[in-house]
Each structure stands twice: as C-alpha cells, then as structure tokens.
Amino acid sequence: MTEATAILNHSATAPVAHKAVDNTTIVDIEKVVEELKHTKTVGKPLVNDPKFACRNVDVFYNDTKQAIFGVDIDIGKNEVVSMIGPSGCGKSTFLRCLNRMNDTIPSCRVTGSLVLDGEDVYAKEQDPVLLRARVGMVFQKPNPFPKSIYDNVAYGPRLHGLAANRAELDDIVESSLQKAGLFKEVKDRLQSPGTGLSGGQQQRLCIARTIAVSPEVILMDEPTSALDPIATATIEELIDELRQSFTICIVTHSMQQAARISQRTAYFHLGYLVEVNDTKTVFTNPQHQLTENYITGRFG
Numbered sequence: 001m002t003e004a005t006a007i008l009n010h011s012a013t014a015p016v017a018h019k020a021v022d023n024t025t026i027v028d029i030e031k032v033v034e035e036l037k038h039t040k041t042v043g044k045p046l047v048n049d050p051k052f053a054c055r056n057v058d059v060f061y062n063d064t065k066q067a068i069f070g071v072d073i074d075i076g077k078n079e080v081v082s083m084i085g086p087s088g089c090g091k092s093t094f095l096r097c098l099n100r101m102n103d104t105i106p107s108c109r110v111t112g113s114l115v116l117d118g119e120d121v122y123a124k125e126q127d128p129v130l131l132r133a134r135v136g137m138v139f140q141k142p143n144p145f146p147k148s149i150y151d152n153v154a155y156g157p158r159l160h161g162l163a164a165n166r167a168e169l170d171d172i173v174e175s176s177l178q179k180a181g182l183f184k185e186v187k188d189r190l191q192s193p194g195t196g197l198s199g200g201q202q203q204r205l206c207i208a209r210t211i212a213v214s215p216e217v218i219l220m221d222e223p224t225s226a227l228d229p230i231a232t233a234t235i236e237e238l239i240d241e242l243r244q245s246f247t248i249c250i251v252t253h254s255m256q257q258a259a260r261i262s263q264r265t266a267y268f269h270l271g272y273l274v275e276v277n278d279t280k281t282v283f284t285n286p287q288h289q290l291t292e293n294y295i296t297g298r299f300g
C-alpha cells in the first residue's frame, strides 16, 4: 500500500467531520470563484519535455456556459496523470479537449493552445480522426462494437491501413490483446461477439482496440466505474504496465485509484485547475485548501 493510499484509507475511517454542516464547511461559491479567478494553479502543473502542453484552455458550452477557465498543464511522457474533483468541475470536458472529442458536441467551443509533441491539436490541417488514433480514448462504460472480438481490435488497424496482409493484422490483434491482458482469456474464441464478454473483459477489449492503432496517449474517463473490484484491480495493474509505452490521462472519482495508479494528480474545482502535483504530495500534503477539503471529504 502506498503512503498516499494509507492516508486516504485513514481519512475514510476518520470521524466524518465533513458531514456536519457548520460554518467551517459551508462553501461560499462566489467567494471561491472570485479567489480562483485570481490564483494560479499551485504545485507542479508543468514538466520538462512534455508530451502535451496545454495553455490558457477555456471551454464554453452554448457560448453562455464556461466549463473550463484558463487551464495550464503539461502531461509528461510515460506518466499517468489523474484528474480528480467534485462532480461537474470539468474533468471530462478538459479530457475531451485533448483529442478533440468535444468537436462532436456542436455547442462546445475550445480556446487556448493544446500542443502534442510540438503540433497544435486544433490547427486547421489537423485531421481529428488521425488525432484520435494518436490520442485514444477509453470510456466509462465499456462500448465494444457489435462485432467479433477479433474485429473489434482489427477495426482501427483496418481503418488506418496499418496491416499489409492478414498475417500482419493477426499479429496486431494478438499483441494488442496481450498488452490489454486479455489474450489468454479469449484466444480460443476470437470470432465470438465482443459483447458476450464480462464487463471487465469488455473494458480490456476496448483498451486493446485503443492500443491496436499504436496511440501515443490514452485518455480514460472513469474506466473502472462500471466494474467490480476484481476487474478494477486488473485494469489498474494494466494501466501501470501500459505506462511503459503510453502517456495516460485518467479521470477518476476514486481518490484511492488516483493514489494507486498515477504519478501526478490534478485537482479541478468549478472549472479551474486548482492544484497539480506529485500524487503523494496531493494526498499527503496538499498545497491548496480546496484540495485538502476535497481529499479529506469535506465536499465532493
């Protein structure tokens, strides 16, 4: 158990002071917003030689609702960054900026700069389909295509012409299933429907499908929230292995999960990026009062 996890476990069993509604726990949202407007993100939002460099990112829905305010953050190579914060604070909205998934929401507008290995993700010449192969995404609910296990994984390589022949495609399918920790369980039924697998297996199939196009970054939006603890543990182990080859950003509601799997953790609040730091620091010595309130369960 990591120190950060131990502290979290302790706070989960500590007296639940946060449940008492008294003057110390009532949050004056307007005051908080006013403060956040004038405060820079604390901790270590930037890294040397980032994979992703995001600067002054704002996101609007319907031009009237601003969901993300001036976010500056780097995502380092081969690191897992967790994004945590209360419901509605903008974690998923920000994650979706990284591979332009927000383009699929007509009312959504993103401004600022998001640079992947020196390339502007929002440049006119950027093809979002190719971008999403480089920056893959795994969703909350496993969403295999209504196709065989084999065809789920082969879908992306076929679309992007990554295999010259059937043998190459077979190799990509097998190695992707291997990396996703699923091959042994499905090798004798590759032609069976992907939807016939258990929830945890389906999520690993979706991870295999993402890996099959050799992405550089994998975005995960609450990838284990629909899974039982055993399937969750399997995916968490997998994330740790995948970090050797990929950069990973994960949105999670589980602080224990963030503590277990990520090197840095980013705390969002009301659309502002309040704090980013080494995961251990965030959970053992948070620098911002709002982060501390959240991790000790005062709100969220």
Ligand SMILES: Nc1ncnc2c1ncn2[C@@H]1O[C@H](COP(=O)(O)OP(=O)(O)OP(=O)(O)O)[C@@H](O)[C@H]1O
Pocket (backbone or CB within 6 Å): 061, 062, 065, 067, 085, 086, 087, 088, 089, 090, 091, 092, 093, 094, 105, 107
């Ligand atoms: N398609 C949309 N249209 C309008 N507003 C939206 C849309 N999607 C999200 N929002 C709003 O943007 C804000 C941020 O939402 P988002 O889903 O990014 O938060 P979140 O932190 O991921 O929340 P949760 O943890 O509950 O999933 C919220 O106020 C939400 O209501």
